[in-house]
Amino acid sequence: MGGKGWTVRLAICIPNYERLEELKKLLLQIAQQIQENGLFSEVEVCISDDHSLNAPDEMIGEMQKQYPQMNVVYHRNGTNRGMDYNFLKSVMISSGEYCWIIGNDDELEAEAIKTVMRYIVDNKADILVSPFNVYDKDGVFLNAVRPLYADENETLCYDTSDEVEYDALINRVQTGDALFCFLSNVVFKKRRWIEHGDIFEDKMDSIFIQMYMNLQTLKEGAVYCYIPEKIVKNHADPCVNKTYQREYDILVGLNGVVDYFFDGRQREKLKERIVDPRINGRMWGLPEGSPMKMAVETISSVKNGYYQKYFIRQEERESFFKGKNIILYGAGNLGRQALKELSGCQAKSISVYDSDPLKWGQEIEGCKVNELEKLEEEYRTKGSTVVVANNLSLVVIVDMLLEKGIQRIAIIN
Secondary structure, X not given: OOOOOOOEEEEEEEEEOOOHHHHHHHHHHHHHHHHHOOOOOOEEEEEEEOOOOOOOXXXXXXXXXXXXXXXXXXXXXXXXXXXXXXXXXXHHOOOEEEEEEOOOOOEEOXXXXXXXXXXXXXXXXXXXXXXXXXXXXXXXXXXXXXXEOOOOOOOEEEEOOOHHHXXXXXXXXXXXXXXXXXXXXXXEEHHHHHHHOOOOXXXXXXXXXXXXXXXXXXXXXXXXXEOXXXXXXXXXXXXXXXXXXXXXHHHHHHHHHHHHHOOHHHHHHHHHHHHHHHOOHHHHOOOOOOHHHHHHHOOOOHHHHHHHHHEOOHHHHHHHHOOOEEEEEOOOHHHHHHHHHXXXXXXXXXXXXXXXXXXXXXXXXXXXXXXXXXXXXXXXXXOOEEEEOOOOOHHHHHHHHHHOOOOOXXXXX
């Protein structure tokens, strides 16, 4: 099976491994949208299978029989080559002017292909990025991701050959998905990847080869367009994304990307926006002296520095908190979890504070939530230790505590 030999406007590239039913569902959506919009000659579908145990050959053959006009390019790796290789392979087997890599477990939004074609028809943008919605494996909506700070219907374009415009883009980055962390919300010119050659051969185990390729394009100067329309539905896979190894790979991989491409204020900002959200107690709870833990310790960011200084390991907590007066900062879910744990550590006393006035006077796990203004007085009169039960705003909270002269701080989340 292969392409029909023409150069097409858009190649939809699918790096496949297992998930046969999900792949079939995605291919049907693609085929239907191509057919509905009469785009058989302008869009091709390129599938690179990374030596799945259940090869998709038969299913793809049946799809071609059902949609004989659809231009399908299919390649199967002789051995399993890994994510990064397969991402690249799905692009390199295409003949598209633009490429759109879509994960095999993601889905298209209605009229997604038509939307993409509308934006690339003028041939001005080198890279398109879109917002997207996230769903669980059962299709239940989880959250909406807006990678850039932008109005809901705002289209933003930046010429990154201009340092001022590039800096303006970086200042708007809200999540790593603005800089290609997520595969499926990005459309790019294939020739720009070809121009990079094999300069990232040593990044083929980073799990973020697409970030290296597209950021290199921006570094060399490109037109980056952020569009308001959603083109893909992301399906989160907790079985994969919540393992220690996966969390570690994402954290270290993103940190490597930021360190490679950025310095100074831009690096600091992107560490805060992209890397820091991945730093948590799970990563700092890795075994002491293990290669993974040592790699986490080397990450340079304000949040990671606070974890290094204030994080209390699980096995040390009972002896650390025994007999101490504890102030717990944070009355959310992490606060509830922390209270349950601290109650078993034989602390002398525990009081709870939160910055949200709506929580003042309420009780969590039998403890009243106090007004924030009383925290400093209690800290000084009782010689308390402040336990921060918040991960998302941890840097802001610790900065605030330090400004008040509070030095006895602990992180356990």
